[in-house]
Structures are given as C-alpha cells and as structure tokens.
Amino acid sequence: MQPLKRVLGSLNSYRFITFGAFVSLLMLTATNAVTPQLFRWGIDQGIAQKDLQTVLYSGGLMVLIAIGRGLFNFGQSFWAEAVSQGVAYDLRNRIFTKIQNLSFSFHDQAQTSQLLTRITSDIEQIRTFVGTSLIQVVGAVVTLVTISVIVLIMNWKLALITLGMVPLAGLLMVRFLTTTQTLFSKIQEQLGDLNSVLQENLLGVRVVKAFVREPAERERYTRLNNDLVKANMQTISAIRNVFPYIFLLSNLITLAVVGYGGAQVIGKTFTIGELVAFNSYLLFILQPIFLIGFAAPVIAQAAASAQRVYEVVDAEIEIRDRPNAVPFEKCGGRITFENVHFRYPGATTEALKGISFETKPKELIAILGMTGSGKSTIMNLIPRFYDVTVGSVRIDGRDVRDLTLESLRSHIGIVFQETTLFSGTISDNIAYAKPDATLEEVIEVAKTAQMHDFISSLPEGYETLVGERGVGLSGGQKQRIAIARTLLTDYSILILDDSTSAVDAKTAAQIQDALDDLMRLHTCTAFVIAQRISTVRNADRILLIDKGLLVACGTHDELMRNSPLYGAILESQVKKPTVV
Ligand SMILES: Nc1ncnc2c1ncn2[C@@H]1O[C@H](COP(=O)(O)OP(=O)(O)O)[C@@H](O)[C@H]1O
Ligand SMILES: [Mg+2]
Numbered sequence: 001m002q003p004l005k006r007v008l009g010s011l012n013s014y015r016f017i018t019f020g021a022f023v024s025l026l027m028l029t030a031t032n033a034v035t036p037q038l039f040r041w042g043i044d045q046g047i048a049q050k051d052l053q054t055v056l057y058s059g060g061l062m063v064l065i066a067i068g069r070g071l072f073n074f075g076q077s078f079w080a081e082a083v084s085q086g087v088a089y090d091l092r093n094r095i096f097t098k099i100q101n102l103s104f105s106f107h108d109q110a111q112t113s114q115l116l117t118r119i120t121s122d123i124e125q126i127r128t129f130v131g132t133s134l135i136q137v138v139g140a141v142v143t144l145v146t147i148s149v150i151v152l153i154m155n156w157k158l159a160l161i162t163l164g165m166v167p168l169a170g171l172l173m174v175r176f177l178t179t180t181q182t183l184f185s186k187i188q189e190q191l192g193d194l195n196s197v198l199q200e201n202l203l204g205v206r207v208v209k210a211f212v213r214e215p216a217e218r219e220r221y222t223r224l225n226n227d228l229v230k231a232n233m234q235t236i237s238a239i240r241n242v243f244p245y246i247f248l249l250s251n252l253i254t255l256a257v258v259g260y261g262g263a264q265v266i267g268k269t270f271t272i273g274e275l276v277a278f279n280s281y282l283l284f285i286l287q288p289i290f291l292i293g294f295a296a297p298v299i300a301q302a303a304a305s306a307q308r309v310y311e312v313v314d315a316e317i318e319i320r321d322r323p324n325a326v327p328f329e330k331c332g333g334r335i336t337f338e339n340v341h342f343r344y345p346g347a348t349t350e351a352l353k354g355i356s357f358e359t360k361p362k363e364l365i366a367i368l369g370m371t372g373s374g375k376s377t378i379m380n381l382i383p384r385f386y387d388v389t390v391g392s393v394r395i396d397g398r399d400v401r402d403l404t405l406e407s408l409r410s411h412i413g414i415v416f417q418e419t420t421l422f423s424g425t426i427s428d429n430i431a432y433a434k435p436d437a438t439l440e441e442v443i444e445v446a447k448t449a450q451m452h453d454f455i456s457s458l459p460e461g462y463e464t465l466v467g468e469r470g471v472g473l474s475g476g477q478k479q480r481i482a483i484a485r486t487l488l489t490d491y492s493i494l495i496l497d498d499s500t501s502a503v504d505a506k507t508a509a510q511i512q513d514a515l516d517d518l519m520r521l522h523t524c525t526a527f528v529i530a531q532r533i534s535t536v537r538n539a540d541r542i543l544l545i546d547k548g549l550l551v552a553c554g555t556h557d558e559l560m561r562n563s564p565l566y567g568a569i570l571e572s573q574v575k576k577p578t579v580v
Contacts, residue, residue, distance in 0.1 A: 001303060002307075003303055003306035003307040003309075003310050004129075004299070004302065004303050004306055006306065006310060007087065007126055007129065007130065007302070007306050008134075010087050010090065010091075011083060011087065011130070013086070013090065014082075014083045014086050014087070017079050017082050017083050017086075018079070018083050020075065020079045021075070021076050021079035021080045021083065021135060022138070023075075024072045024073075024075035024076035024079065025072075025076045025135060025138065025139050025142065026142065027068070027072040027075075028069060028072040028073055028076055028139070029139065029142050029143050029146055030146075031065050031068050031069045031072060032069070032143065032147075032284055033146050033147065033150055033284075034065055035062060035065055035066075035280070036276075036277035036278075036280040036281050037277060038058045038061050038062050038065065039058075039062075039273065039276050039277050039280060040271075040273040040274055040276065040277035041054070041058050041273070042054065042055050042057075042058030042059065042062075042273070043271075043272060043273030043276055044271050044272070044273035044274070045058075045273075046058055047273075048271075048272065048273065076135060076139070077132075077135065080130070080131050080132070080134065080135040081131045081132075083130060083131070084127045084128070084129075084130035084131030084132075085127070085131070087126065087127065087130050088123050088124070088126065088127035088130075091123050091126065091309060091313075092119060092123055094313060095118065095119055095123070095309060095312055095313060096119070098312060098313055098315070098317075099115065099312065101317050101320075102315055102317055103317060103318045103319040103385070103386070104319075104380070104385045104386060105318055105319075105344070105345040105386060106315055106318070108344070108345070109345070109346065111192075111196055112199060113192065113195040113196040113198070113199040113200075114192045114195075114196065115312070116195060116199070117188070117191060117192040117195050118308050118309055118312055121188070121191060121305075122188065122305035122306075122308050122309050123305070123309060125188075125298075125301050125302050125304075125305035126302050126305050126306055126309065128298055128302065129298055129299060129301075129302030132295070132298070133294075133295035133298040133299050133302070136291045136292075136294070136295045137291070137292055137295050137299070139288070139291070140287075140288030140289070140291045140292050140295075141288070143284055143287070143288050144166070144285065144288045144289075147281050147284045147285055148163055148166075148285070150281060151163070151278060151281050151285075154274060154277070154278060154281075155261070155264070155270060155274065155278060157260075158256075158257065158260055158261050158264070158270075158278065161256045161260060162253050162256055162257060162282060162285070163285070165249050165252060165253050166285065166289065168249060169246060169249050169286075169289045170289070172242055172245050172246065172249075173242070173289070173292060173293055173296060176238060176239075176241075176242045176293070176296065177296050177300060179238050180235055180238050180239070180296070180297050180300055181300045181303075181304075183231060183234055183235045183238065184235065184297065184300045184301040184304055185304040186231050187228065187231045187232060187235065187301075188301070188304055188305060188308070190224065190227055190228045190231055191228065193224050194221070194224045194225060194228055197217070197220055197221050197224060198221070201217055201221070235297065239297065242293060243293075246286075246289065246290065246293065249286075250286045253282055253285075253286070254279075254282070257275075257278060257279055257282060258279075261275045261278060261279075262275070318345075318387070319384055319385070319386070319387060319405065320405070321404050321405055322401060322402060324402070325401075325402060325403060325404045325405075326402065326403060326404065327403070327404050327406075327407040328395070328398070328403040328404065328407040328408050328411060329407070331395065331396065331411040331492035331493065332361045332395075332396045332492075333359070333361040333362055333363075333395070333396075333492050333493055333524060333525035334358065334359060334360060334361050334395065334396050334397070334525075335358070335359045335382065335393070335394070335395055335493065335525060336357075336358045336359075336392075336393070336394040336395075336397070337355050337356055337357050337358070337378070337381075337391070337392075337393055338356055338391050338392050338393075338394065339354050339355075339356050339390065339391040339392075340352055340354070340355045340356070340378075340381065340388050340390070340391040340392070340393060341353060341354055341388065341389045341390035341391055342377060342381065342386065342388055342389050343389050344377075344386070350389070350548055351374050351377045351548055352374050352377055352378065352381075352548045353547075353548040353549055354391070354549070355374075355378065355391075355545075355548075355549070355550050356391075356550065357543060357550060357553060359525055359541075360525075360540075361525060362523065362524060362525055363525055363526075363540045363541065364525075364526050364528070364538065364539050364540045364541075365525070365526065365527050365528070365539060365540065365541055365542070365543060366527075366528050366529075366530035366535055366536050366538075366539035366541070366542045366543070367379075367527060367528070367529050367530060367542070367543045367545060368529075368530045368536065368542055368543070368544050368545070368566070368569055368570070369544060369545035369546055369569065370546065370569065373545045373546050373547060373548070374545050374547075374548045375497070375529050375545055376417065376497050376498075376529075377548075378543075378545070379414070379495045379497050379527060379529075381393050381400075382395075382400070382412060382493065382495065382527075383400075383408060383409045383412045383414065383495075384400050384401070384405060384408060384409075387401060395408075395411075395493075410489075410490065411490070411491060411492045411493055412491055412492075412493045412494075412495065413486040413487070413489045413491030413493070413494045413495065413524075414486060414494075414495045414496075414497065415479075415482050415483050415486045415495070415496050415497065416482070416497055417497050417498040419475070419478040419479050419481070419482040420482075421466050421467075421473075421478055421481060421482070423465075423466070423467055424465065424466070425462065425463045425464060425465055425466070426455055426458075426461075426462050426463070426464050426466060426481065427439070427442050427462035427463060429466060429481055429485060430442045430445060430446060430462075430481060430484045430485050430488060431485075431488060432485050433485065433486075433488065433489045434488050434489060434490075437488055439462065441488060442462060442484075442488070443462075445484040445485075445487040445488045446462075446484045448483075448484065448487055449480040449481070449483040449484040449487065450480055450507060451477070451480040451481060451483075451484055454477065466481075476507055480507075483496075491524055492524050492525065493524060493525045493526070493527075494524045494525070494526040494527070495526075495527045496526070496527070496528045496529065497529050498529050509534075512534065512535055513534070530542070533570070536556050536570070537556050539555075539556070540555070541553060541554060541555060542554065542555065542556060542559055542566075544559065544563060544565065544566055544569070546565060551563070551565060552565070552566060
C-alpha cells in the first residue's frame with residue numbers, strides 16, 4: 001500500500017480541485033441522508049394524517065434534493081477525473097524525463113516493452129484509481145458512517161441488528177482482496193510479457209520470416225495470450241464468487257428489518273414512515289459495500305501498477321553531474337586513459353583491464369582488435385556513457401567526471417554501430433543535433449557522407465520522410481545519414497565506431513576516403529575503429545586491443561615490425577583495398 005500513499009501524496013499539487021471533489025462528495029452524502037427523512041415526513045405527517053399539502057411539500061422537496069444530488073454527483077466525478085488526468089499527466093512526463101536521464105547501464109538491463117507497459121497501461125491504472133475508485137471508497141466510507149449514525153439514532157436496536165451484517169460483508173471483501181491482489185500483479189506482468197513478444201516480433205519480423213519461425217512465434221504468443229485470459233478469468237470468477245454472498249447478506253438484512261421493524265410498527269413503538277425511511281437507508285448501507293467491492297480490484301491493480309511505475313521513477317541515475325561539476329568550455333582534444341579498468345554492471349569479468357594511453361590534440365587514432373576485445377567499451381567511456389570502475393579518463397588533463405555531462409557530450413561526435421533514425425524528413429534527421437542548420441550545411445555533410453547523390457535522386461530530395469527506424473532506406477544509407485548527422489555537430493572529438501560496417505565495400509571505401517580527407521585536416525581528435533588498411537595507414541597511431549588489454553601501440557610500420565598479433569588481425573579483420 002506504500003506506493004498508493006505516494007499516489008495520494010501527489011494529489012497535493014491539485015489540492016483545490018481535490019477539495020472541490022471532496023466538498024461535492026459531502027454534499028452528495030448529505031442529500032442522500034435527507035431523502036429518507038422526507039419520505040418519513042411525507043408518510044407520517046402527510047399520508048397518515050391525510051394532509052395532502054404536506055405530501056406535496058415533501059414530494060417537491062424530494063425533487064429539489066434530487067436536482068442537487070445530480071449536481072453534486074457531477075461535481076464530484078468531474079473534479080475527481082480532472083485530478084486523475086493531472087496526476088497521470090505528471091507521471092507520464094516524470095517517467096519520460098527519467099528514462100531519458102537514466103544511464104546506459106539501466107537501458108542495458110531494462111526491457112523496452114516492459115517500460116512501454118509501465119508508461120501506458122500502468123499509469124492508466126493509477127489514473128482510474130484516482131479518478132474513480134478513490135472517490136468511490138471515500139464516498140462509501142463517509143456514507144457508511146453518516147447513515148450508521150442516523151439509523152442508530154432512529155432505532156438503535158434495529159440498527160444494531162442490521163449493522164451487525166456490515167462486518168460480515170467487510171470480511172468477505174478482505175478475503176476477496178487477498179486472493180485477487182496476487183492475481184492482478186500476475187496479470188500486469190503477463191501483459192508485459194505479451195507485449196515483449198509482440199514488440200520483438202514487430203521489430204524482428206524479417207528475422208522471423210527468414211528463419212520460417214512464424215508458427216513457433218505464433219505459438220509463443222498464443223501461449224502467453226492463453227495464460228493472460230486464464231488469469232483474467234480467475235479474477236473474474238473471484239469477483240463473481242463474492243456477489244452471491246453479498247446478495248444473501250442484503251436479503252438477510254431486509255428480512256431483519258421487515259420482521260423486527262414490522263413487529264415494532266404493530267406494537268406502535270415505530271411508525272410506518274420510520275420503517276420506510278429505515279428501509280431506504282439500508283440501501284445506502286449496502287451500496288457502499290458494493291462500491292468498495294467494485295473498487296477493491298482496481299485499487300489492488302493500481303497498487304501493483306504504482307509500485308512498478310515508482311520503481312522506474314526511483315531508479316538511480318548512475319551517471320550524473322557531480323555537485324561541483326563545471327562546464328567544459330573549450331576542448332583541446334588531449335585524451336588520457338590512466339590505468340582504466342571497467343566492468344559492465346552485473347558482469348563478472350572486466351571488459352577493460354588497465355588501459356593507459358594519451359592522445360595528442362587532433363591526433364587520428366585507429367583502434368584495432370578482435371570482436372569483443374573492448375573497442376566500443378573504450379569509446380563509451382569518453383562521453384561517460386559508463387564510468388570507469390578504476391582509474392580515470394581525462395580530457396585536457398581534466399577528469400571527465402568533473403565536467404558537466406551536457407558540456408562534455410556536446411564536444412563529442414559519435415557514430416554508433418547501430419543506427420537509429422527518427423520519424424521525420426531526411427533533412428530533419430541530419431540536422432537532429434543542430435535544428436537551425438541551413439540547407440547548405442546539411443548538403444555539405446551529406447556530400448561528405450556520400451549521401452548527397454542518392455538524396456538528390458529522390459523525388460522529394462531532402463524533404464523525403466523516413467519512418468521511425470528509417471524504413472525505406474538500406475542499412476548503409478541509414479548509416480551514412482547517421483554519419484552526416486554527426487558531422488554537423490560541433491565536435492572536437494570524433495568517434496566512429498564500426499560506422500561503415502553496414503555499407504558495401506565500395507561505398508565504405510568512398511565514405512572512408514571522405515572521412516580520411518576530413519580527418520587529415522586535423523580539426524579534431526578522432527577515434528576510428530579500423531576496418532580498412534587505408535585507415536590504419538592514415539592513422540597517426542594505432543591502438544591494438546586484445547581481451548581488454550592494450551597490447552601494442554604505434555604506427556602501422558612500427559606495429560608491422562613488432563607485433564605478430566597486429567599482422568594477424570589485419571589479415572583477418574581489415575578489408576583489403578577494393579578495386580574500384
Ligand atoms: N552492455 C554490456 N553489458 C555487459 N557486457 C557488455 C556490454 N557491452 C559489451 N559487453 C562485453 O564487453 C566486452 C567488450 O565488448 P565491446 O567493447 O563491445 O567489444 P568490441 O567493440 O571490441 O567488439 C565483450 O566481452 C562484451 O561481451
Ligand atoms: Mg564494438
């Protein structure tokens with residue numbers, strides 16, 4: 001219930017609307033409490049005394065009260081809904097901002113589809129709780145107390161007999177709640193699993209088809225879908241099982257009122273009007289119990305949802321500005337790795353085991369090593385996607401952890417191995433980090449990335465729309481857009497991580513030549529994960545990485561002479577110059 005308390009705490013931002021909803025609720029309860037008294041008055045003073053005027057008065061008042069009831073009912077639910085929309089709005093924004101601030105290590109471990117479920121269905125669950133169930137339960141409790149007091153005053157003996165049933169009903173509800181609570185968390189989890197499979201299949205539809213795994217995937221999905229229906233049916237039967245007992249209780253109460261109350265009317269200690277009023281109050285006693293019964297599963301569900309949402313909201317941001325972090329104004333581009341050890345969160349072995357090197361400003365460094373040797377990991381430490389476990393990474397002599405993240409990253413241009421494009425035009429995507437770039441600037445970087453001719457050949461040129469994952473473009477074309485996007489930023493350090501891997505040999509050669517030209521200008525310090533012999537030859541120095549260790553460092557000629565491993569890796573990894 002702790003997470004629900006936090007949800008309630010968030011109502012504080014909407015205290016005026018909440019107050020309005022609460023006042024409406026009180027007024028609604030008051031109108032409910034008055035109506036049976038009008039009945040009593042109309043019957044005892046009107047009908048029994050044969051006084052038509054009193055009958056009409058009481059009837060007229062009842063109409064007025066009914067109008068009031070409608071108004072207060074509207075106010076109560078309208079304001080409650082308004083508060084719930086506000087709470088959901090805040091939560092959605094908060095979780096989105098949080099997800100953006102969370103470090104790579106969080107996203108390494110989190111499942112996208114689970115996060116999607118949290119932002120959509122879990123927050124909706126919380127919204128329903130705030131907008132509907134909360135006001136229902138509070139209203140039910142207020143009504144229960146008010147009506148109990150009134151019936152106790154009216155006829156305490158009869159009241160005690162009837163109210164004795166309330167704890168029984170309460171007991172039923174508690175039993176119901178405990179059985180359904182676990183079921184509801186299970187359902188939410190299963191929904192997440194189902195979404196995971198759905199998402200995997202949407203993103204990986206080509207792989208599924210290529211390996212003819214449609215039947216297997218369909219079976220996996222159907223099985224989870226079945227489980228979900230089964231769990232849902234279990235809860236539904238749990239809900240349905242409670243109601244017969246409630247109906248039984250309500251009939252027992254009516255029996256008690258008609259029997260015991262009827263005897264009192266015959267004995268003339270209770271009037272017929274009082275009996276009718278009493279009987280209508282009973283409705284107001286049973287209704288709250290029903291309402292709590294209806295609200296209980298939603299509350300249980302909301303509690304489970306709130307717990308999951310707050311898990312993300314509370315997740316620790318591992319990579320963040322230190323309290324005394326300073327902005328990194330001017331970047332010279334001298335990068336120092338000093339005895340850097342790094343272990344990925346949750347991993348048992350170190351990915352980097354004591355790496356030390358220093359670049360000169362504007363040096364072109366090629367990095368060479370087998371797959372999994374730690375090349376990308378080294379690159380990830382410079383913009384602080386992860387923090388070193390031991391040792392330090394410094395730029396111009398300053399530890400990257402002492403700089404503000406935003407300023408640090410603004411000096412670094414990266415082309416990742418995997419390309420992500422956003423929905424929008426090609427020109428939007430190239431200008432992603434610099435939205436105010438002119439078309440000339442966009443065209444210039446597109447030319448460097450060997451993409452201009454292709455883009456110009458499209459009917460809509462730079463205004464061509466690409467999907468969220470750049471649908472309609474080949475892997476190589478997407479990668480070239482990503483290169484152009486990076487070239488447009490104000491980087492002093494450029495990192496190209498396997499950035500021509502998805503490009504055919506001929507295009508790779510063209511891109512690399514263009515990039516080599518660019519880097520020969522020595523406008524920035526550049527790290528290139530080497531794939532071509534020309535890159536290695538062009539590089540001022542080559543770092544040779546093997547199993548997390550820096551095993552050799554030097555120019556191509558030096559390494560050719562001194563390192564047998566270098567020759568072997570060149571042989572196996574690096575594409576020979578293509579004959580164009
Ligand atoms: N996000 C991650 N979480 C855990 N281990 C990782 C992660 N990324 C890479 N590794 C591991 O770290 C090692 C180095 O990986 P990486 O730097 O990507 O190699 P390279 O880029 O040289 O191919 C590998 O053993 C890999 O399994
Ligand atoms: Mg890599």
